[in-house]
Amino acid sequence: MPGTIEFRQVPKPVPGNDEVLVRVRRIGVCGSDIHVYHGRHPYTTYPVVQGHEVAGTVDSMGAGVRGFAAGDRVVIMPQVTCGACYACRQGMYHICDHLRVMGFQTGGAAQEYFPVSAAMTLKIPEPVGLDQAAMIEPLAVAVHALSRFGEVRGKSVAVLGAGTIGNLTAQAARASGAKRILITDVSEYRLEKARRVGFPLVVDRRHEELGEAWKAFGPDGADVILECAGSPEAMADAIRHARKGSTVVVVGVFATPPAVDMGLVQDRELLLAGSLMYRKNDYEAAIAMAASGVIDFDELITHRFAFEDYPAAYQTIDEARGNIMKVIIALD
Ligand SMILES: [Zn+2]
Ligand SMILES: [Zn+2]
Structure with missing residues (x-):
């Protein structure tokens, strides 16, 4: 329920045929997460696992996945779309009629291991660090x-x-x-x-x-x-x-x-x-931009917390009253 953060011990997920199991390493906290926390997000049901700004490494993958290897550094696109509505049929799946966003209307990545469709997973080139990768989503x-x-x-x-x-x-x-x-x-x-x-x-x-x-x-x-x-x-x-x-x-x-x-x-x-969210080409452009070193992410990352300190992170955001930029949750 709003205002409550609960940790649960769950079995390690097994990736489906077309899924990559991501070992989550960084989670960016964004304003909408805080709205969810305070019960002020109109389109969320509780309980919900948050986390939509994510960077990690590939742990394992389903038999149908090609192009990924264990250890690859990746980011994920947090959209789940229907594939059938007008917007989806026009390639505008980011405004799908039945759009569900991980961490809001479907489970997010605030967990140690997160299974996600390989089609929504993108590799991160070497010059981009994990902190920076967690900011590919807002970029x-x-x-x-x-x-x-x-x-x-x-x-x-x-x-x-x-x-x-x-x-x-x-x-x-x-x-x-x-x-x-x-x-x-x-x-x-x-x-x-x-x-x-x-x-x-x-x-x-x-x-x-x-x-x-x-x-x-x-x-x-x-x-x-x-x-x-x-x-x-x-x-x-x-x-x-x-x-x-x-x-x-x-x-x-x-x-x-x-x-x-x-x-x-x-x-x-x-x-x-x-402008609502993004498509894969936007992610690819953002990754290329980050890789070329022209985006200053470090100035924007103002706070870091360990995974178990999620409650402290949210409290810090509340107390900062806007004098805060990006808070990163780091898992080792
Ligand atoms: Zn966000
Ligand atoms: Zn759709």
Whole structure:
């Protein structure tokens, strides 16, 4: 039930024919995990095994699995899809009508051994460490969000919200050749993290108007604005500051429906695009990005806990009140 973390001793799982048994080594804790913990996630039933940002090594595999060997370092895509609905038939399985996400609507990887479909398992190349690998999932969120706009090379990009997803979205945009990147937030802690990973153009919306900073984009404004805060105020900023013909990508999850001026969407011919999760190509792009060394993950990993210290990790997150980025659970 919400607010309770329980450890259970279970038999070591046996991988199915098409499954890889992953020895879990790192689990990233994300904001939605905390919502589940507090009973504020609308689509979860209890009890649930959490864990959807995962890195590990291959322990063993079913007879039908090809391309993996014991000891391979891997990440997993946490989606379980139906394969039959309209979205699935169109290759858009990440928005499957019956989408279940591991750690939410189906069991997650917060366990020592986790069996998962080989089709949802990807190998991690040598330069990417296990900590970094555990952040491929949120980086894939960022990569997919940018793909909802398209090619960002040479473009001006605004990222509203500087949490882990916003920060990684800005970093993915930079890695993809964006010309100018502006980041906003209401937390000096998160903005300092943005500066530390190399983004000098940040705006603290508690104290500063956006208009002055926006001039850094020049007369043509921002080509794409990504709302990564899930905040009605940030969404209003996005619509208000969008130039004619620009794209607004909605990445943040809204607790309350934002009210925005749809008249501006009409008048400026804005393109509004939602972004939920990712597909395999986004994961592959994220892995390649991480392997090329252009993403600063280490600055974002602010806390580490042992598996048995899960309760302490959640308590620390609660007490930090937002002054925290990525918490990694490490299993040896
Ligand atoms: Zn997550
Ligand atoms: Zn489906």
